Structures are given as structure tokens and as C-alpha cells.
Amino acid sequence: MLVTLNVVALVQEDATADQLTEALARVQGIHLGIRHVATGERPRNQLASDEQPDIILLELGGNEAEDLHEVEQILHQTGGRVVVFVICGQSDSFTVRRMLGLGVRRVYARPLEVQGLVLDVIECMSEKRSRVQRARSHKGALTAFVNAKGGSGATTLATNVACTLAARHKHKVALIDLDVQFGAAALGLDLRVGSDITNALFQPERIDPLFLQALMIEHASGLHVLPAPGDLTEVDTIRPGATSALLQAALDLYEVVIVDVPRLFVPWTLEALRMAHPVLLVSQKSLVTIRDTKLLLERLPLNGVPREQIEVVNNRAQSRIASLDIQAMKRTLKLECIHRITNDYATAVAAQDRGVPVDQVNRRSAMTQDIERLAAYLHSSLSGEQVRSPGLWDRLFRRRA
Known part of the structure; x- marks a missing residue:
């Protein structure tokens, strides 16, 4: 499970900013914001009154009375819900104890000892991951796929990842096609549709595990699919709460639930995104798609989808029509880690036309292998198993392109 840690650094010296940027850029999941504090300015003025980052790195100037007051004010302003690290010159032990007594997590002396800071930040990342896991009250694991731009490939990825989790990892998996009007999951698996998702969404009072099981269609992989009707069914009458009940x-019935969510952000689709962990936002390396990806990364949290639940998938990577490279994509989206699915148009189209998973068309395709890696990533999040056994440094700082 990928968790994002929002770190705000209030620094006075350029050297400190450079050290923090270099050190924390290597830690997976860190979003670092550097804000320079001018001489005589109060660092807390750089924070919005309602701002709640995960960590504040506060560099102090050396006036102990003013520094203690500033620390106290920042802790008060953030309500004790933010981890505060302090960087300062050589302070006496009494001042350091006062800061720790006020609620500062740790005080670092200049010159900054970067390795210790990185380990402390990683510990905060682990603490947040544990909090997120405890907050998940449901029994199974729910992953949502949604296109950042229409036609980015979310349905293909959702279908194939679900099949891989069922066939290769032997999970009890459900694929729910929430794209009521244009869903194509059943078509992509050559399944004959009888009952469909509207039987549940339009009768939420009937929903329970037994009713849901009766609506499912079983695929040869062992995957259970709740298809969309594949017509222009009216969706305005879907009641709030229907999606979450479903x-x-x-x-309650399956170990893993994969949801293909339409690019339609209304109450009944947002219910699915709020419940999902992760939300896999399927993007591509084109300017328009990345613009929409950035917009969704900014706006979905305002609609109740926590930012740490959203991850980005770069689909059709290495396509000849890509207008940006992966580093430009990461810089624009302010992400260190992006899942990658290699472009293989011929295999994807052949699989869709035949109604089979991509591994039955070309087992050795780079796209097939990337889909299997994405499925293994979700499997490891659920089971706690490692996908592979890298060295310590690689585990801490590995990247996905």
C-alpha cells in the first residue's frame, strides 16, 4: 500500500534546503514543499491557518526565547496533529528539553545529520501506513481503476489485473463494472450478460452477500464478474448509499474487489472512490491527459478521497505518440512513484477482440508482465508478502517509472 507523506520545510538557509531536497527526494512517497523564511519573518506565517501537513521541518534562527515561542505557536496552530522536527544551531540541553516537552518529535543540530533525519521520516511514513490500515474497517481489499482521461485503458487494466489475482494468486476476486452506461468488462472477457449491476444499484434494500452472489458471472480464471448492462441506462436515479452498500x-464475500469506475464524478461514483485503497488513476504521457491527472489529484481529496489513497498508473508507456517523458510527468504531478504498463497495442486489441486476458494472447509481452507486476503489488499489499527481496537501500528508495 503506497502512502504519501506531505512534508513542509520552513528553512532559513539555502544549504539546508538543498540538503533536504537531495535526501528526501530518494524516499518513496514523500511530497516535499520548501518554503524560505526571510530574516525577521515568523516561520508560522508561511503556513495557512488550516494547513495540516504530516510533517513540519522547522529551521530556527538562534534566538532561544523567540524560537521557543515560535515552536509553541506552530504546535498550537496545528493542534498537535502534525509531527514537528526542529533544525537549529547548537542549543543548550535545557532549550532542547523544552522543545521536546512542548511536543517536538526531534531536534537536529546544524550541520544537519541527513541519515538520521531520513530514518525518522521513514518511521513517520510507517506510522501513517499503520493508521491508514487500521482505518480500513472492511474485511476485503478494494481497488478502484478510473481513467484520468477517457480511453486511457482503465477497463483493460482492471479486467486483466482481476484475472491475474484470481488465476495466479488464487484470491477470491470480484470485478464490479460500475460504468453503468458504457461498461465493457464482460465484453472483454467474452461473458454472456444476464443479471447486471443495475439489479443491485436500483434495489439497494435487497443488497446482501447472497443476493450479490446470485448476480455474479464466473469466468474461467475463477474471477467473479458483476457486469454493466451495456446500454444507456438512466443513472440519475441511483440513490446515495447504493454503491457503498453494494x-x-x-x-464481505470476497478477498479482493476490483471496481472499474466511470469517469463520472457524482455522489454514487465518489462513494466507490472513497472506499477504495488504492484508487489507481490511469494516465498516459500526453499533455492533455497529464493535465486532467493533475486536476484529479488536486480535486478528488476535496471530495473526500484522501490523497494518500490515490496512485497513478502510466499506461501505454513507451508509446511513440507520447509527448512527454516519465521524468516530466513526475515533475508535473509532483510524484516520485508511478506504476508503468508498457505499450503493446497489438496484444491489447487482439485480447479484446477474442475476449480473453492478455496473457492468453502473448505471455511474454512487456505489457502482460507489467500487468502481472501490478497484480503482484496489490497481492503483496493484501497478504504482506514481498514481491521480491531487494536490498535494504533498494527497499527504502526504489522507484517505479
Whole structure:
């Protein structure tokens, strides 16, 4: 499970900013914001009154009375819900104890000992991951796929990842096609549709695990699919709570639930995104798609989808029509880690036309292998198993392109 840690550094010296940027850029999941504090300016003025980052790195100037007051004010302003690290010159032990007594997590002396800071930040990352896991009250694991731009490939990825989790990792998996009007999951697996998702969404009072199980279609891989009707069914009458009731019943019945969510952000689709962990936002390396990806990364948290639950998938990587490289994509989206699915148009189209998973068309395709890696990543998040056994440094700082 990928968790993002939002770190705000209030620094006075350029050297400190450079050290922090270089050290924390290597830690997976860190979003670092550097804010320079001018001489005589109060660092807390650089924070919005309602701002709640995960960590504040506060560099102090050396006036102990003013520094203690500033620390106290920042801790008060953030309500004790933010981890505060302090960087300062050589302070006496009494001042350091006062800061720690006020609630500062750790005080670092200049010159900054970077390795210790990195380990402390990684510990904060682990603490946040544990909090997020404890907050998940449902029994199964719910992953949502949604296109950042229409046609980015979310349905193909959702379908194939779900098949891989069922066939290769032997999970009890449900694929729910929430794209009521244009869903194509059943078509992509050559399944004959009888009952469909509207039987549940339009009768939420009937939803329970037994009712849901009766609506499912079983695929040869062992995957259970709740298809969309594949017509222009009216969606305005879907009641609030219908989606969450459906997904909760699925989580009671299955180990893993994969949801293909339409690019339609209304109450009944947002219910699915709020419950999902992770939300896999399927993007591509084109300017328009990345613009929409950035917009969703900014706006979905305002609609109740926590930022740490959203991850980005760079689909059709290495396509000849890509207008940006992966580093430009990461810089624009302010992400260190992006999942990659290699472009293989011929295999994807052949699989869709035949109604089979991509591994039945070309087992050795780079796209097939990337899909299997994405499935293994979700499997490891659920089971706690490592996908591979890298060295310590690689585990701490590995990147996905």
C-alpha cells in the first residue's frame, strides 16, 4: 500500500534546503514543499491557518526565547496533529528539553545529520501506513481503476489485473463494472450478460452477500464478474448509499474487489472512490491527459478521497505518440512513484477482440508482465508478502517509472 507523506520545510538557509531536497527526494512517497523564511519573518506565517501537513521541518534562527515561542505557536496552530522536527544551531540541553516537552518529535543540530533525519521520516511514513490500515474497517481489499482521461485503458487494466489475482494468486476476486452506461468488462472477457449491476444499484434494500452472489458471472480464471448492462441506462436515479452498500456486500464475500469506475464524478461514483485503497488513476504521457491527472489529484481529496489513497498508473508507456517523458510527468504531478504498463497495442486489441486476458494472447509481452507486476503489488499489499527481496537501500528508495 503506497502512502504519501506531505512534508513542509520552513528553512532559513539555502544549504539546508538543498540538503533536504537531495535526501528526501530518494524516499518513496514523500511530497516535499520548501518554503524560505526571510530574516525577521515568523516561520508560522508561511503556513495557512488550516494547513495540516504530516510533517513540519522547522529551521530556527538562534534566538532561544523567540524560537521557543515560535515552536509553541506552530504546535498550537496545528493542534498537535502534525509531527514537528526542529533544525537549529547548537542549543543548550535545557532549550532542547523544552522543545521536546512542548511536543517536538526531534531536534537536529546544524550541520544537519541527513541519515538520521531520513530514518525518522521513514518511521513517520510507517506510522501513517499503520493508521491508514487500521482505518480500513472492511474485511476485503478494494481497488478502484478510473481513467484520468477517457480511453486511457482503465477497463483493460482492471479486467486483466482481476484475472491475474484470481488465476495466479488464487484470491477470491470480484470485478464490479460500475460504468453503468458504457461498461465493457464482460465484453472483454467474452461473458454472456444476464443479471447486471443495475439489479443491485436500483434495489439497494435487497443488497446482501447472497443476493450479490446470485448476480455474479464466473469466468474461467475463477474471477467473479458483476457486469454493466451495456446500454444507456438512466443513472440519475441511483440513490446515495447504493454503491457503498453494494461494495460492502462484496467485501464481505470476497478477498479482493476490483471496481472499474466511470469517469463520472457524482455522489454514487465518489462513494466507490472513497472506499477504495488504492484508487489507481490511469494516465498516459500526453499533455492533455497529464493535465486532467493533475486536476484529479488536486480535486478528488476535496471530495473526500484522501490523497494518500490515490496512485497513478502510466499506461501505454513507451508509446511513440507520447509527448512527454516519465521524468516530466513526475515533475508535473509532483510524484516520485508511478506504476508503468508498457505499450503493446497489438496484444491489447487482439485480447479484446477474442475476449480473453492478455496473457492468453502473448505471455511474454512487456505489457502482460507489467500487468502481472501490478497484480503482484496489490497481492503483496493484501497478504504482506514481498514481491521480491531487494536490498535494504533498494527497499527504502526504489522507484517505479
